[in-house]
Amino acid sequence: MITGIHHIAIICSNYEVSKHFYTEKLGFKVIREVYRKERDSYKLDLEINGLYQIELFSFPNPPARTSRPEAAGLRHIAFGVDDLDAMIHKLNQQNITSEPIRIDEFTGKRFTFIADPDDLPIEFYEK
Structure with missing residues (x-):
């Protein structure tokens, strides 16, 4: 049965800018950072008060997405x-x-x- 939210996955368009935003501006703690050569992708695991985790991904040329709170989808x-x-x-x-x-x-x-x-x-x- 579901016990809670495990993590939130975010694909960013500029890894360094987003990494700085989530760690330096919002103050999330880095759990681990890995570079996945076969995907040309970084994966950054972030901790929020030791309870939740954000996975921040970089991928080459991710497609844009409509992203307002009232848009369909997440x-x-x-x-x-x-x-x-x-x-x-x-x-x-x-x-x-x-x-x-x-x-x-x-x-x-x-x-x-x-x-x-x-x-x-x-x-x-x-x-």
Whole structure:
């Protein structure tokens, strides 16, 4: 039976830019980084508070994908935060602009979105 989310896989268009974004700007910890010669591809495993993992992949010339939160397909990734205002402040210090804060009409909780270097929507949802 399913016990939780194991990882989120992201294919990026510029590996070094995305690696910097997720590790330096958002502060994820590198678990391992490997280069797969047969695929001409890097695979970077990232840790979030020791609980979840992002697999960041590079592939030569990946096709573009529609990537807005309201597009068909995988909608977005979301991370819980204790203090949304503090998270937005940290993002602003990194020159990352967030959308205006929204309120979840069912829970009353606040959330916002940013975009990663490939315009992948990332949500921060206040606990």
